[in-house]
Amino acid sequence: MRAVLVGGGVAGAATALALAEVGIDAVVLERRTAAAAAVGSYLTIAPNGLSALEAVGALDVVAAAGFPSRTNRMHGATGRLLGEVSLGRPLRDGLTALTLPRSRLAAGLLAEAERRGVEVHRGAAVASVAGLAGPDAGPGATAVLQDGTRFTGDLLVGADGVHSRVRHALDPRAPAARYVGLTNFGGITRGTPVAATLEPQAWHFVFGRAAFFGAHPTPAGDVVWFVNVPEPAISRERRASTSDAQWQQHLVELLEGDAGPAAELVRSGQLELAGDNTYDLPHVASWSRGSAVLVGDAVHAPSPSSGQGASMALEDAVSLARALRDGRRDGAAVPAALAAYERDRRPRVERVVAAGARSSSTKIPGPVGRRVQEAVLRLVFRYAVTDDRLAWMNGHRTSWEDQPAA
Ligand SMILES: Cc1cc2nc3c(=O)[nH]c(=O)nc-3n(C[C@H](O)[C@H](O)[C@H](O)COP(=O)(O)OP(=O)(O)OC[C@H]3O[C@@H](n4cnc5c(N)ncnc54)[C@H](O)[C@@H]3O)c2cc1C
CATH class of the missing domain: 3.50.50.60 (FAD/NAD(P)-binding domain)
Structure with a gap:
């Protein structure tokens, strides 16, 4: 065949x-x-x-192309830890996620x-x-x-x-x-002292006032990061007419009011993905x-x-x-x-x-404002989005056993 x-x-x-x-x-x-x-x-x-x-x-x-990740740590715009969820039960050799x-x-x-x-x-x-x-x-x-x-x-x-x-x-x-209402930017900040201040093998997320931010230190001493901005989809024309420096300036302005190194990492980093519209199906x-x-x-x-x-x-x-x-x-x-x-x-x-x-x-701030949303998110990460509740998703294991019968 x-x-x-x-x-x-x-x-x-x-x-x-x-x-x-x-x-x-x-x-x-x-x-x-x-x-x-x-x-x-x-x-x-x-x-x-x-x-x-x-x-x-x-x-x-x-x-061989990646580095291990163990956990997701979620913070509010003030820097407060809202919760932590592991990336799942490790494989037999101890590997959790890459x-x-x-x-x-x-x-x-x-x-x-x-x-x-x-x-x-x-x-x-x-x-x-x-x-x-x-x-x-x-x-x-x-x-x-x-x-x-x-x-x-x-x-x-x-x-x-x-x-x-x-x-x-x-x-x-x-x-x-379907456009989900978020644009996506990603980049890397090389050789930054911020890397040593972040817990290793972890994604550090910030539900910021104007954007959602994620950062992960690498074993080489760099930090990889992404920013999700709640806004209408970015047109082809806007993407073509905006330079990386302009995007970075725009992102820094969105992140500047939040606690943590987000704005600094984007300012001193290198953009690798810009103005990507986020879809699902x-x-x-x-x-x-x-x-x-x-x-x-x-x-x-x-x-x-x-x-x-x-x-x-x-x-x-x-x-x-x-x-x-x-x-x-x-x-x-x-x-x-x-x-x-x-x-x-x-x-x-x-x-x-x-x-x-x-x-x-x-990731999209609602009409209630970030402060109320942070209180809600703390409850969500305590009771709804927990290791046990996510086990159906990341605890699934694939094998070549026969397909389940209809
Ligand atoms: C910013 C971002 C971050 C993400 N982060 C994660 C994450 O952390 N974890 C995770 O699991 N997933 C993540 N995803 C999702 C993940 O990237 C996708 O689900 C995955 O790439 C889907 O793979 P795919 O092969 O189905 O589609 P794609 O990766 O889109 O590949 C489709 C391929 O088809 C080719 N193609 C398209 N049209 C044609 C054509 N007409 N003829 C020939 N070739 C064609 C394209 O060039 C492309 O190479 C992320 C996605 C984005 C955008």
């Missing part, structure tokens, strides 16, 4: 690795060139995502897939999908590149992210991504059509506030490969295996997206 994967991000690369584990050949079509892929800021992979990486034999590759550049995760997995014999085409932008309906509908499906080149597989996997073209090819009425009615299926953000994007998007994509990869393996063993056709994958994944991922939406909304 041959699969054509549209998109070589986390979901596409991990799916190629997982399919290889069950003897399915894959070709990956990624629109970015290698150089263009090296953009973005940092992300954290929770233990459930690490478990999925372990299942596809790629944990070591990713661990923080690494977002681009290194996808690039590392894709390079590993290539090393294991997966065919990868970079600079290959898919323009349309053929073979799903009409006279040329068949058991497989075809991805058509912008230059007209065609790649046909017994299976086509849309792993092309939250603004997925494949999702709309499968169902023209499929929803568009809560519910897609059809995950597959014929022999084509969606994985990762293309079908269920949690907002970045969930800290789970990459982990969900990694879990999808194993679930899909396992369903195809079981289907082939039981003599089922591809569409039946795709339905089994959707049954396995939909309840969990939709719950994660809902949790991410709640988490995003706490």
Whole structure:
């Protein structure tokens, strides 16, 4: 069996690795060139995502690019500690979670897939999908590149992210991504004395007066950080006409009134992600059509506030490969295996997206003001967002055991 994967991000690369584990050949079509892929800021992979990486034999590759994270510490604008939540139950070797550049995760997995014999085409932008309906509908499906080149597989996997073209090819009425009301900026401050003042292996969050701030010290003595600003989505024109220095000045003004090193870190740091609009995707009615299926953000994007998007994509990869393996063993056709994958994944991922939406909304100061909101958040972190209450999410472990029966 041959699969054509549209998109070589986390979901596409991990799916190629997982399919290889069950003897399915894959070709990956990624629109970015290698150089263009090296953009973005940092992300954290929770233990459930690490478990999925372990299942596809790629944990070591990713661990080499990151550093460990254990806990999230939440502060108010006055510097008061509102609560602390661990990043989850560690894996057997003690690893809790990993923080690494977002681009290194996808690039590392894709390079590993290539090393294991997966065919990868970079600079290959898919323009349309053929073979799903009409006279040329068949058991497989075809991805058509912008230059007209065609790649046909017994299976086509849309792993092309939250603004997925494949999702709309499968169902023209499929929803568009939803803007969650936050813009995103990320950067790094190198060799700063602030690093030594922050607890190691921890994210330090501040529910600031005008923006939400997160910072993590690295073992090398740097601090990586991000800022979420509650505001309308940033237009292409504004992004193109604003320099990094102007963005940094804007962020410093938003953070200056809050306690802690946020404003100083942004002022003396280097911006790596600017004016990124934050989206999620809560519910897609059809995950597959014929022999084509969606994985990762293309079908269920949690907002970045969930800290789970990459982990969900990694879990999808194993679930899909396992369903195809079981289907082939039981003599089922591809569409039946795709339905089994959707049954396995939909309840969990939709719950994660809902949790991410709640988490995003706490970053937007409400009409009650920050002081009242801080009192509420202290209760939330004492009773609602606790290690026990989050165990369903980050305590999940992936294995190659048979897919649960319908
Ligand atoms: C700022 C930010 C911070 C985040 N932090 C975290 C975090 O801490 N933890 C976490 O788990 N998740 C986090 N996430 C979410 C995580 O990055 C995503 O959930 C994850 O990248 C989804 O992977 P994906 O492969 O489905 O989509 P993507 O990463 O978007 O990859 C899609 C790929 O498809 C390619 N593509 C798109 N269209 C085409 C086409 N037509 N033809 C060919 N290729 C195409 C793209 O170039 C891209 O490489 C964060 C996201 C953002 C934006």
